[in-house]
Amino acid sequence: MRFFFHIADKYGVSTDRIGCEYAGQDAAVLHASRLAAELAKAGEFFRGSVVLVARAAGSFSCSASEEDAAALPPNT
Numbered sequence: 503m504r505f506f507f508h509i510a511d512k513y514g515v516s517t518d519r520i521g522c523e524y525a526g527q528d529a530a531v532l533h534a535s536r537l538a539a540e541l542a543k544a545g546e547f548f549r550g551s552v553v554l555v556a557r558a559a560g561s562f563s564c565s566a567s568e569e570d571a572a573a574l575p576p577n578t
Contacts, residue, residue: 504558505530507537511551521558530555 506521507530524530534553541551 503527503530505533506556506558507534508554508556509537509541509551510554515554527555527557530557 503524503526504521505524505527506518508518509516522530522533524533534555537553538551541553542549
C-alpha cells in the first residue's frame, strides 16, 4: 500500500506528493514516528511539527509528533 507523509506546523501543511510503499499501516506509522524524531532533531524551526499519514485510496489517517518519537527505541 502507498502511504503519504504530510508535515503540518504552525505555518501550514507541506504535502507529500510521492509517498512510500509499506506492507501495512503499522509500518507506515513507525516511519512517521521516525520522521517526527528527525524533525525534532532539526532544531527550533521544526519543533511542534506533526507528521500526518494518509493511505492512498483509503481513509486511514494518523499523526506522529516529536513526543511520540521520543518513546521509540533508538535505531540500530
